[in-house]
Each structure stands twice: as C-alpha cells, then as structure tokens.
Amino acid sequence: xxxxxxxxxxxxLTAPNGWFQFFLMLTFPLHLFAMNAxxxxxxxxxxxxxxxxxxxxxxxxxxxxALPFLVAFTVNLGVAPLLFVNVIYGHLLYSxxxxxxxxxxxxxxxxIVAYYLTYIYDFSFxxxxxxxxxxxxxxxxxxxxxxxxxxxxxxxxxxxASWSRWFATPGxxxxxxxxxxxxxxxxxxxxxSLAVGGLFTALYSTTLLKSTPEVSEVGRKLGMxxxxxxxxxxxxxxxxxxxSLPKATMLRFMGGSPIATALLVIGVLLAVATLLTGFKQLVxxxxxxxxxxxxxxxxxxxxxxxxxxxxxxxxxxxxxxxxWSPLIFFLMTLALGIGLVAWMLVRLKNTKxxx
Amino acid sequence: MNYPIWFVPAFGGGLLIxxxxxxxxxxxxxxxxxxxxxxxxERKAIKEKSQAIMDFVKKHTKFFMLLTMVFGxxxxxxxxxxxxxxxxxxxxxxxxxxxxxWAAEWVFFxxxxxxxxxxxxxFGKMDDRTHQTIGWIYFGAAWMSLFLINGIIDFMLxxxxxxxxxxxxxxFFNPTFWPSLFFRSFMSxxxxxxYGFLTATFLKDEEARHRMIRYSGVWALVSLxxxxxxxxxxxxxxxxxxxxxxxxxxPTITRAATVGAFSLAALAGLVMVLILLxxxxxxxxxxxVVMVAAMGYMGAFEWxxxxxxxxxxxxEVMYSNGILKSExxxxxxxxxxKNARWVQQxxxxxxxxxxxxxxxxxxxxxxxxxxGGFNNDIIRRTKNMSYGAMRKYLTTIHEKRYFMPPFVGNxxxxxxxxxxxxxxxxxxxxxxxxxxxxxxxxxxxxxxCAACHSAESIKPKMKGWELAKIRAALDKLPALNPAxxxxxxxxxxxxxxxxxxxxxxxxxxxxSAKDQGATxxxxxCAACHSxxxxKPKMAGWPKKKIRSALDKLSALNPAxxDYSGTAVEKDxxxxxxxxxxxxxx
Numbered sequence: 009x010x011x012x013x014x015x016x017x018x019x020x021l022t023a024p025n026g027w028f029q030f031f032l033m034l035t036f037p038l039h040l041f042a043m044n045a046x047x048x049x050x051x052x053x054x055x056x057x058x059x060x061x062x063x064x065x066x067x068x069x070x071x072x073x074a075l076p077f078l079v080a081f082t083v084n085l086g087v088a089p090l091l092f093v094n095v096i097y098g099h100l101l102y103s104x105x106x107x108x109x110x111x112x113x114x115x116x117x118x119x120i121v122a123y124y125l126t127y128i129y130d131f132s133f134x135x136x137x138x139x140x141x142x143x144x145x146x147x148x149x150x151x152x153x154x155x156x157x158x159x160x161x162x163x164x165x166x167x168x169a170s171w172s173r174w175f176a177t178p179g180x181x182x183x184x185x186x187x188x189x190x191x192x193x194x195x196x197x198x199x200x201s202l203a204v205g206g207l208f209t210a211l212y213s214t215t216l217l218k219s220t221p222e223v224s225e226v227g228r229k230l231g232m233x234x235x236x237x238x239x240x241x242x243x244x245x246x247x248x249x250x251x252s253l254p255k256a257t258m259l260r261f262m263g264g265s266p267i268a269t270a271l272l273v274i275g276v277l278l279a280v281a282t283l284l285t286g287f288k289q290l291v292x293x294x295x296x297x298x299x300x301x302x303x304x305x306x307x308x309x310x311x312x313x314x315x316x317x318x319x320x321x322x323x324x325x326x327x328x329x330x331x332w333s334p335l336i337f338f339l340m341t342l343a344l345g346i347g348l349v350a351w352m353l354v355r356l357k358n359t360k361x362x363x
Numbered sequence: 364m365n366y367p368i369w370f371v372p373a374f375g376g377g378l379l380i381x382x383x384x385x386x387x388x389x390x391x392x393x394x395x396x397x398x399x400x401x402x403x404x405e406r407k408a409i410k411e412k413s414q415a416i417m418d419f420v421k422k423h424t425k426f427f428m429l430l431t432m433v434f435g436x437x438x439x440x441x442x443x444x445x446x447x448x449x450x451x452x453x454x455x456x457x458x459x460x461x462x463x464x465w466a467a468e469w470v471f472f473x474x475x476x477x478x479x480x481x482x483x484x485x486f487g488k489m490d491d492r493t494h495q496t497i498g499w500i501y502f503g504a505a506w507m508s509l510f511l512i513n514g515i516i517d518f519m520l521x522x523x524x525x526x527x528x529x530x531x532x533x534x535f536f537n538p539t540f541w542p543s544l545f546f547r548s549f550m551s552x553x554x555x556x557x558y559g560f561l562t563a564t565f566l567k568d569e570e571a572r573h574r575m576i577r578y579s580g581v582w583a584l585v586s587l588x589x590x591x592x593x594x595x596x597x598x599x600x601x602x603x604x605x606x607x608x609x610x611x612x613x614p615t616i617t618r619a620a621t622v623g624a625f626s627l628a629a630l631a632g633l634v635m636v637l638i639l640l641x642x643x644x645x646x647x648x649x650x651x652v653v654m655v656a657a658m659g660y661m662g663a664f665e666w667x668x669x670x671x672x673x674x675x676x677x678x679e680v681m682y683s684n685g686i687l688k689s690e691x692x693x694x695x696x697x698x699x700x701k702n703a704r705w706v707q708q709x710x711x712x713x714x715x716x717x718x719x720x721x722x723x724x725x726x727x728x729x730x731x732x733x734x735g736g737f738n739n740d741i742i743r744r745t746k747n748m749s750y751g752a753m754r755k756y757l758t759t760i761h762e763k764r765y766f767m768p769p770f771v772g773n774x775x776x777x778x779x780x781x782x783x784x785x786x787x788x789x790x791x792x793x794x795x796x797x798x799x800x801x802x803x804x805x806x807x808x809x810x811x812c813a814a815c816h817s818a819e820s821i822k823p824k825m826k827g828w829e830l831a832k833i834r835a836a837l838d839k840l841p842a843l844n845p846a847x848x849x850x851x852x853x854x855x856x857x858x859x860x861x862x863x864x865x866x867x868x869x870x871x872x873x874x875s876a877k878d879q880g881a882t883x884x885x886x887x888c889a890a891c892h893s894x895x896x897x898k899p900k901m902a903g904w905p906k907k908k909i910r911s912a913l914d915k916l917s918a919l920n921p922a923x924x925d926y927s928g929t930a931v932e933k934d935x936x937x938x939x940x941x942x943x944x945x946x947x948x
Contacts, residue, residue, distance in 0.1 A: 014704050016365040016451075019459040022531065031466070080432060080476050083440065087469050094447070094458045102366055102451035109369040109448045116441040123433045171367075175707055178370035178725075180448075334463035334531040338470075345470035348500055349477045355497070356481050359489045 009175075011168035012320055016099040021328045023335050025096065029323075032092035033310065037302045039085040041204070043155075044302075046078035048205010049212070050148045052230050057141040063222040067230070068140070070217055071209065072133050075126040075147075083119070096323055103171060104164035109180025111157050122150040152198065159194040160184045166316035192249035199242045200305065206234025207298055210291045228291060235294065236286035239279060257315040261308075268311045275304045364686060364703035364726050366451040373736035376449035381669065383445050385662045387438035389554065392547065392661070394431035394475075395509050396555030398502030400582065401427065401482070402495060404559070407578065409491055415571035421486045423562045428483050432476065449730075452685035453519075453676040460525075460534060461515050468511040474504040509547055517543045520672045521602060522680055542597035549590035550661055556583030557657045560637075560650040576637070576645045583653070584634045587627075587660075594664065604765065605671040605678070623663025630656035673766035682768035684730040691771050699723065699772030711775050720783025723776055727768070734788075745784045747813035750793050753781040755810045763811075763848055804863025807856055822867045830879060831931045834861035854906075854934055880939025883932055894943055901944040909944075910937035 021028070053071035056064040093101060105112050125147045133140055164170060164184040173182055184190050213227025250258055250272075260268040278301040285293040369376065401424055408416035447454040458465065478501035485494060514535035518525065525534030559579030566572035633653050637644050672678045681687050686694070693702075700706050700719060703726060708719035724741070732741040748756065757777050761769035770777055785791040812821070825833060837857045840847040850857065858879070884894075901909065913933045916923040926933065 009707070014367075016455075016704060019455050021459065022462065028462075077480060080436070080480075083436060084469070084473050084476055087440065087472065088466065091458070091462065091465055091469065094455075095462050098447075098451075098455045098458060099365075102447050102455060105444075105448055106367040106369045106451065112448060113441075113444060116437055116444060120434065120437050123437065124429075127429060127433070174367045174705070178368065180369045180371065329529065331531050334461075338463040338466045341467040341470045345474050348474050348504075352477055352481050352497060352500065355489070355493050356485060359485055359493075 009172050011171060014103070014171050015168055015320055016103060018099045018321075018326045021095065021326055022331050024328055024330065025323050025326065027335065028092050028095045032089055032096065033303075033307065035085065035092065036089035037306050039082065039089050040201070040302055040306065041208075042078060042081040042085045044201040044204035045208035045212075046075065046082045046205070047148070047151060047198075047201045048203075048208050048231070048234065049074055049078055050144060050151065050205075051202055052206060052209040052227070052234060054141065054144050054148060055230060055234075056226070057144070059226075061226075063226045066220065066223045067213070067217075067227045068144075069133050070223060070227075071212075072126075072130045072140075072144075074212065076123070076130055079119075079123050079126055083123075097165060097321075100165040100168070100317070100321065101161070103168075104161050104184075106180065107164060107171065107174050107182040108157075108160060108184075111180075111183065112161060113180075115154050115157055118150050118154055122147050122154075125150075155198060155201075156194055159190060159197065163187055163190050163193060166313050168320050189249070189252045192245065192252045195245050196242070196249040199238050199245050203235050203238035203242060204298060204302065206231045206238065207286075207291075207294055210235065211295055214291050228289065232286060232289045232291065232294075236283060239283055239286065243279065253312065254316075257312060260311070260315060265311075268308070271304055271308045271311065275301065275308060278304060364684075364699065364705070366685065367705045368725050368729055369448055370725060370729065372734035375731070375733040375736055375738035376445075377731055378738045380442075380445050380449055381666065383438060383441050384669070385665055387435070387442055388661060388665050389658050390431055390435035391439060392509075392551035393554045393558050394427075394435045394551075395502070395505045395548070396551030396553070396586075397427050397431065397558060398498070398505045399552065400555040400559055400579075402498035402502060404575070404578070405495060405498060409495075413571065415566070415568040416575065417487075419563065419566050419571060419575055422565070423559070424483050424486060426562055427558075428479055432479060436472070436476075450676055450683075450685065453681055456677065456681065457515060457519070460529075460531065461518070464511050464515060464531070464535060468508050471504040471507045471511070475501060475508065478504060506548070509551065510544065513544050513547055514540055516668075519677050520605065520668060521600075522678055526679060538600050538602075539597060542593060542600055546590055546593035546597050546664075549586045549593055550664075553583050553586035553590060553657060554661070556580065556586060557650070557654045559583075561647070561654060564645070564647040564650055573642055573645060576650075580634055580637055583630075583657070587630065587634065587657075591627075601671065602678070620663060620667055623660055623667065626656040626659030626663065630660060670766075674761065674768040684727050684768060686727070686768065686771050691769065694771050695773060697773075699726075699776050711779050716779045716782050717787045719776070720779040720781070720787055723772065723780040724783055727771065727780070741784070742788055744814060746789060747817045748785060748809055749806075750781055750785040750791060752806065752809035752813065753785050754778060756814055757781055764814075765848075802859075802863070803856075804859040804861075804866075807852070807860045808863050811850060811852070811860070818867060821864065825864055826868050828865070828868070830861060830865045831929055833864050834858065834931045834934070835929075837861055855938055858935065858938060879932075880935040880937075880942075883928065883936045884939055887926060887928065887936075897940070898944045901940065904941075904944065906937055906941040909940050910934065913937060 049071045053068045053075070056068040056071070125143055129136070129140060129143045129147065136143060160183045164182075164187070167184065167187060170184060170187065208231070210228045210231030213224045213231060217224040217227055250261060256264075261272045263269050278297055282294050282297045282301065285297060401420060404416065404420045404423070407413075408420055443454075478497055482494065482497045482501055485497070489497070514537070517539040518534045518537050521538040522534055523537040524530075525537065556579045559582065560576060563572055563575035563579055566575060630653060633649065633656065637649060637653065674682055675688075676683045676685070679688060690702075700709050700711070700722070703722075706719075706722045706726065708715045708722055711719045728741065732739045732744070734740070735742055745753065754777065756763070757770045757780060760767050770780065772780075782793055786793050808818070828836075834857060836843060837850055837860060840850050850860075852860075862879075888897075904912075910933060912919060913926050913928075913936060915925070917925050926936075928936065
C-alpha cells in the first residue's frame, strides 16, 4: 500500500494559504516563548530547592507564583498555532492523531493534573516544606511527557510512510519511536526550551524581583548559567538533529536551498552571539538576540516539515474559496483584544506603583 | 472513509464526546454567567459597604478561577482533541469553514485569562471602579466566547442556507443561533446562581451567608424561568425532522428529554423552597442537590441537541460516519471501498468478503456502534437477524430508522457488510435466499422487527393477546410507542407477521392462525354460500372492493345480514376471498 493512497483529501480553504502560514509562523513562537518560560521557570525553581539559603528558597517561591500564569498562557498561546496547523495540515494531523489517539487524549488529564499541581505548589508553598520540591518534579515530568507526545504527533503527521501500521494496530497506541529524527528532534526542542526558560528566569528576576536584590541576583545567575550551558549543549544536539534528517533535507541546509541555508547560518550566528552575551551575564542583550533566534528556529522547523511532505502534499494545490469578511472580523477582534489586554496591564502596573 | 478510525472494539467514541462535552458545558457556562455574578455581587458589596460580602466575592473568585480557567479551559481544548479523533472529517470541515470564528474566540479566551488574573490578583488592591471594569471586561469576553461557539455548534444542528451558499455568516447566524444564544445565556446565569449557592454556604458570617444564598437563589430562579420560553423557542425553530426526533421518535432522546424535564421541575421546586420558605433549608447538601438538578437539566438539553441531528454530524451535510450526503449517489454508483482511503480490500471476492465487510463496518457503523461494548452494541443488535434479513434491512435502514445513516456503497458491498454482521459476528449461515430459514411470518419478522425486538423480548409483552389485537397493532405501531416506525406492508404480510407473533405464545395455534380467513368464512358465510358459488360472482373484483362490500352486505342484497366482525376480521376475510376468487391484490 503506497503511503500517498492513505492521505485524506484536504478541505477547501477560506483564505489564501499564505494568510494561514503567516498566522502560524506569527503565533507558534509566542507559544514557544510561554512554554519555554514555563519549563525553564520550573527547572530553575527545582534547582533552587537543591541550594541552601534563604535567597534560593525565596526564588523558588517567587517562581512558584509565576508558574500557574505560565501554564495558562502556554495553553492559550498553543491554541492559535494548533488551529492554523489544523487548517493547513489538518488532513495529515488528524490521521496521525488517530494512530496515537490514546496518547493524544492523555495530554488533557496530564495537563489538568500538572496545572492543578502548579497551583498547589504556589498556594501551599510554605505548607509543603520539602515536599514542594517533589510536587515540582512531578509537574516537570508531566509537562515533559506532554512535549514528548506532541513531538510524536508532529513528526508522525509528516511521515505518511509509517501510517500503514494502523491496519495491524488500530487502537490508537502507535507512537513514532522508530523514526530516527524523533529523539534528536525532541531533545533539540527541550534543550532549547529549558535554555530560553533559563533566560526568562533571569529576566523575571532582574525586573519583577528587583525589590529583593539577593533573590534577584541568584535568579539572574542561575537563569543565565542554565541558558549558556544548555545553549552550548544545543550546538551538539542541534547538529545531531541536522544529521538525523534525511540526506536530501539535510543538504538543503548545507547550500542546497539558499533560504534554508541562510536560516541555518543566521540561526547559528545568533546562537553564538547569545553565548557571548550569555557568558557575560548580560540579560537584556541576550533576550533581544534570543527573540529573533526563536523565530528563525521555527522557520527552519517549517522548512523541514515542507521537505518531509514534498512527495505527498503541496499546500498550494489545496482549493481556495476566499471570504474576506471573516478574516477582517478576526483582525478587528485581535486588535480589540490586544488593546484590552494592554489597557488592563497598564492599569495593573499603575496599581502596583500606587501600592 | 477519508480518515483512519480509532478502533477500540468495546469503546464508543460517541460516549467519550458526550462525557467530555457535558463536563465542559457545565464549567464553561458557569465561566460566562459567573463573570456577571462576580461583578454584580462585588457591586452589591460596595453599595452595601459589606466587608463580609466583599470577602465572599474574593473567595468565590478564587474558586471560580481554579475551576473555570484550569478545568474549563482544558476541557474545552479536550473537546477539540476528542472530536478531531472521533470525527476527523467533521472537525476538518468545521475548522476550515469557521477558522476565523475560532481564531476570534481564541482572542477572547486570551482576554478572559488576563482579565481574570488581574481581577483576582488585584482584588482589594485596585480602586473599585477599575476593578469593576476589569470584571466587566472578563464577562464581556466570556460571553463573546459563548456567542462565537454558539454559532458553530448550532451550525451543526441547523446549517441553514450555508448548504447552498457556503457563506461564513449564513452558517454562523443559522436558524437556531438566536434562540440558542438566549437559552445558553440564561443557562449560564442559572449555573452561576447554583455555584454561588454552593460557595455561599461556606460563608462564616451568618447574616451574610443568608443574604448571599438568597441573592444566588434569585439569580438561579429568574434565569431558570427565563430559560423555559427560550428553550421552547429553540425547539420551535428546529427543522421538522429534528423536531420529530426531539418529539420522541428516538428512544434515547425521549429518555434524555424526560430526565431534563424532571430535573427542571425538581430544581425549580427546590430553589423556591430554599429561598422563600426556610432559612434552615439553606444547607450545603440542598445546594448540591440543586446543582445536580441544574446540571441534569442542562445535560439533557445538550444530549438532546446532539441526538437531534442524527443521523448527521452536520445536519443534512455529513453523516455521523463522516460521509458527505452530497457524495452518496456517486459512491453508490462507484462503490465505497474503491473511494475509501484506509481500507485494504478494494475489490470484494468470495475469499475476502468477511474482511471487506469488517472494513465497511468500521467506516460506516463503528461511529455509533461498539462491538461488545456498552453503547449500541452491534453484537446484541444483530443477533436476531439472518443474512437475508440483514441484507433487506440494510437497503432501507435510513428509511426505516431515520436516525441511522443509509448504507453507502454498491450491492456487493452491502452483501459483504451483511455477511460480516451475521456470518462474521454470529457464525450464521450465508444462505442467499432470505426466505429459506422459515415460514413467511418468521422471515418478515426478522426483516422488519428483529433489529430491535428479539422474539424472546416481545413474547411476554404480547402474552394473552388475541390474534386480532396483534394484527390491529401492526397497523398503528407509532401509536403504541412513538419510537416505532410505521410498518408499511401489504395486509397479507401483516397477517403473516401477526400469525408468527401469535404463535410465540400459542405454539399449537400456528396453522389455525394462518387460516384465520378460512375459519371466518366457514363460521359466517359458508352456511349460505359455498366458495364455488361465490367465485363467479366476484370474478375480477379487486380486494379493496371485496373489503368494502363486507361493510355493507345488506345494501348489496337485503336478504344478507350485515357482517358484525371487527375491521381486522373483515381484512382477513377479504384476503381469503380475494385469494380464492382470483381477485386482484
């Protein structure tokens, strides 16, 4: 059975494909930022438990307060890119989702438990004592599991050659473990996430925790250390991921395609630059370099996806029947939403100042 | 047919959707109504300068945040996960059609999160006016989420003119949009009142506790009363087929509607008692009872809505099994397996017939029927039917039971599915002649009744029934039970089925039952007319004419007495005469 014969027909789009690509590329990195901050804050809080001293303890406590927010925003900012992935690649995504249905559904209870545990960690931080550290460990393990499930689905949806396994195992228990790119892909994103998360912690410590200098200082130090060492490690993991890719895809990054190669070069240069500022513990310059870096990384990810799918699916061939008014309605809503959020945050800031 | 199926034999996806959806519905409606409740309760506290009430509102906000943001938010995502797993084709169609509606809903979701965080964490630290405004922003965003999702959900029940225009707005503002929006809004206020009840019982300050319980009670009661006309409006704009389903043509819906009505009554009564009469009845247990009743009301409504669009997942557009109505004709012509992805048997041979049948079952029936599970178990439903009966049943399945989708595919494929459902599941013989298994009554019973009633289950129900009563009942099945379809068959077929049913409780009477007409003739006519005498007189009479003559014998010939038999007996007699005088059917 040829893999292509299994691929469902894609439904008609209501706006030119480029719009969905644009929204996907715009919102996915936002989800990454929130997710990275969530994982990084969790890891730094956990490491702080291992150090003696009040400052470290207080850092854990302050990060505990941030965790529920970060989970909420990770989920919310994940909805938008997942929606646009549904539009562009839905026929592929739903197929791989069915293949791993049981694991995919497990994401929800895992997240609910992890989310509530972050609240318990936050609201009962003092009561929990040493137990807090283990609550946090469970949260981290659960969140990393969710990431692994996502990596499986996102890599299986672009590998229709693995789909015929469904005929023998239709119970939703298939993962993409035989795929040589799975592990390096997962480790690549987790290493990157924890690194950026470390940077977030440093930023959080040097801004919102400024009022308690010793806490701010340990937060900055730990966060920046995490960022630099993991980014250094990432050079190795990233290379492993690159080498695990099918040769044709890999060669596109090695000069085969000008865009892919340019992305890789810019990515590596930005990463090296963040290492330089990182080792010097310069928080803000590192942040400014990392923001575009995450965007470049997610563009590269899109190039990989396009290459994997090239034999099977060309998004430009999907029929389009344009209706502009819903798109305009969404853009207006988005503008209104951003305005309201900005207004509320300004009000909150003013309140804090007044206090 | 376009997508793979998540196949866990004993586990039905439909049930999973219902579970997740109903849980989410309670929390998400609370998330909307609760927003308004919080702002207004806060305003009450400010106005009455009551610190106790203010503390209560703050505490309630925390409960509200933990419940709606975590559980509500994630179960919302869960619905999306579940439907894309169980109904990928429908999910894809909805997402592609309403992507920007959903995208806008995501924006409001974001605003909700920020507003609720600010509202909770700045409680008591912000000036009242700004804090109230934040509360209003939360409620506005939450209600807009309801507004947007409401359009998409109701589209599935009543797609309206979208079917011909494919226009976003005509699908969104579909015929049930407004009544449903009102109904859901009142539901959400009612639930807010119910949750308010519950949290208010935790208030330590006695005076404030009574005040807040009464306040919540008024909320719940007024919203409940207002929801009734909105619900009625909703039902009145349903398309005819959906309305007749809600009216009782589908057994599950009837049950759900009953549960809904009962809990509605129970709820209304309890709330009244709580608020108006007994301060001492303001206990936590009773508030929980009220809450459960409210959820029953709402759950029944959701279940009914889901069931009312059967056999479609998107009414008149896509059947529950993901097959587009517009494609049925083409697929019937070309064959299902040839058009389907995710099947291995593209051509049916004698050797692969059962395997092909299994694949057809998977893609056309498994969406609603488990194999050996709790929900619509296909094994139990098919155990009374022979291969021949199943084939006949499948050809008219949608006409006989509207809420089942039609079989889609060619004749060979239909045979393969019938083979799987009988030979495959029950090891029954694949006798090609449906009639070979027994006499006519038995065969007709299998073809028309056995899908729902096994002989063992129907036998005790008809204990003591006369043959005539059984025969008469076959003429008015829907009157016996609204869930039963009309049995449209020629009178002799009905006679045969009646004979078979009668024989279940009267084993010896089988042969006499079949000759009921002969007996009646002997008892009432033969004294004066031998059959041979009558024959030439009635030559060429159609049965209808014979039957109507039996109603006015004295008019035909004043010497003849009128026949005093029942209408059914007259039918039997007319049948008998028509058969023996050569009259046309």
